Amino acid sequence: MFSKACEYGIRASIYIGQQSADQGRRVGLRDIATEIGSPEAFTAKVLQLLVRAGLVTSVKGPTGGFELTAEQLRTVTLREIVVAIDGGEMLQGCALGLRQCSARQPCPMHYQFLPIRDQLNELLRTHTIGELAGKVHDGLGFLKQFS
Amino acid sequence: MFSKACEYGIRASIYIGQQSADQGRRVGLRDIATEIGSPEAFTAKVLQLLVRAGLVTSVKGPTGGFELTAEQLRTVTLREIVVAIDGGEMLQGCALGLRQCSARQPCPMHYQFLPIRDQLNELLRTHTIGELAGKVHDGLGFLKQFS
DNA sequence: TGATTACCGGATATATTTGTCCGGTATTTG
């Protein structure tokens, strides 16, 4: 569904958000990678994308790390994360790969896929990182497999 | 959403199906690639997968080519094509990439994604190649961009 | 039977994604 980069980006954002909401704790890369079960260096690249897009905040030096401001927790949606990493392609493009699939020249599945894609967009648009972080905080969601 | 290979595979199957239904015409690789706008050699690889999976029929030699039997037209679904090429991963795996995401240890988006994924599965399961081929035949769907 | 046709299958090439490494820079702390 999403690229690995995007999966890591979402999980990392939620973890950072959870730690930020929970007494404003700033978290380092090592910690993030450990807690979401992702490759550290690759996760760093993904986070740089999110920082440049203004979706995550980073601070250098000792006591530095990543955090989400109160505003980011409240306003950044899953959709923004996905678009920043994977681009809008997957959320708009034709399921069968036609470059200009529309009502004018629809692919045979065009009208069947439309409602599903719309729901997916709506889903991503209506969930903030802060909300998802809360779920993890309450033990209602997990970012890694504990076995 | 789907891989390129899968997009080509679906479009090719529908085109073959349309030609098979329309007076049992058998079609060659060159023809297929031209009509759906795909790279010929790569499309051949994808079709081999579908032939091996029993979803498409091939005949060697002069007058040979690809075709869909009446039974294939009636019974082969989009889902079987997708699974044969991309595997079941995308239709079952966790949206956030957790290896064992379930009600026991759900990712924060687990319950939100479930209905969408279910609808997608249902969509693929309930559309046969024959049905989609009919749509193309009737000019209600296209497999390539005509500009 | 011999020539042609067209799919088959393996090897190879290219592009993209995924993942790593390491020096640079900003920041904190003693």
Place this chain on the structure above:
DNA sequence: CAAATACCGGACAAATATATCCGGTAATCA
């Protein structure tokens, strides 16, 4: 100011997806 910390950014490496090439094989037809 000096040393340590931790993100930044570019180069590099590995894996996978995409795409091509070409000889092999089966089938048709003269």
